[in-house]
Amino acid sequence: MTSSYNDYTAxxxxxxxxxxAGTIPCANVRVDSWHIPSGIVLANVSFTRPREVDMLIGAxxxxxxxxxxxxxxxxxxxxxxxxxxxxxxxxxxxxxxDYPRYFKQEDIGEPAALTTEEVxxxxxxxxxYHRNAEGRFVVQLLFRESVNQxxxxxxxxLKRFLLLEKRLARDPDLKAQYLAFIDEYQSxxxxxxxxxxxxxxxxxxxxxxxEAIQ
Numbered sequence: 145m146t147s148s149y150n151d152y153t154a155x156x157x158x159x160x161x162x163x164x165a166g167t168i169p170c171a172n173v174r175v176d177s178w179h180i181p182s183g184i185v186l187a188n189v190s191f192t193r194p195r196e197v198d199m200l201i202g203a204x205x206x207x208x209x210x211x212x213x214x215x216x217x218x219x220x221x222x223x224x225x226x227x228x229x230x231x232x233x234x235x236x237x238x239x240x241x242d243y244p245r246y247f248k249q250e251d252i253g254e255p256a257a258l259t260t261e262e263v264x265x266x267x268x269x270x271x272x273y274h275r276n277a278e279g280r281f282v283v284q285l286l287f288r289e290s291v292n293q294x295x296x297x298x299x300x301x302l303k304r305f306l307l308l309e310k311r312l313a314r315d316p317d318l319k320a321q322y323l324a325f326i327d328e329y330q331s332x333x334x335x336x337x338x339x340x341x342x343x344x345x346x347x348x349x350x351x352x353x354x355e356a357i358q
Contacts (some may be wrong), residue, residue, distance in 0.1 A: 152209075167195060167197075207226075209227045215231070
């Protein structure tokens with residue numbers, strides 16, 4: 145980061161995002177009555193017109209950029225602050241009564257005690273997460289320790305499966321996409337076919353049951 149106002153430079157690590165913030169200011173600002181002294185170099189000569197924010201600088205660099213010079217234009221107008229990039233206009237309208245309200249809004253309070261399942265889930269995420277080549281965070285699905293806790297759901301699953309088969313029979317394109325997805329899901333090792341002898345609940349007429357693999 146280099147200033148065109150003087151010889152100030154700084155090395156800044158930036159996080160590149162599609163958008164930093166909305167346009168600032170939100171509307172054109174009239175400065176006819178500001179009476180900015182001649183010879184003042186503004187950091188942004190077009191600060192009165194709405195523009196996108198190019199960079200958001202944190203407090204670590206902000207106080208290095210801010211200089212001591214100030215020019216108060218009027219009681220009802222912003223103050224010009226000298227910086228390493230030239231003068232910027234700013235104002236501070238909060239009163240002492242605003243401080244308690246501000247800190248009350250920012251106070252997040254004491255964290256709630258986690259349940260046993262929440263603790264288990266958090267430990268599972270910390271133990272299994274990783275970041276893939278695309279930069280996305282990936283975490284393994286968390287299963288209950290005993291599938292018996294899920295109760296008997298085979299009849300409901302079969303009913304929904306038969307309804308799905310009827311829907312796919314009416315839409316060949318959707319059926320082809322669904323079959324391709326299931327084939328890929330199975331080839332990746334995320335599920336397997338359950339044989340009839342493995343589960344007495346499976347009806348002989350059922351063609352395929354898939355079981356998620358932990």
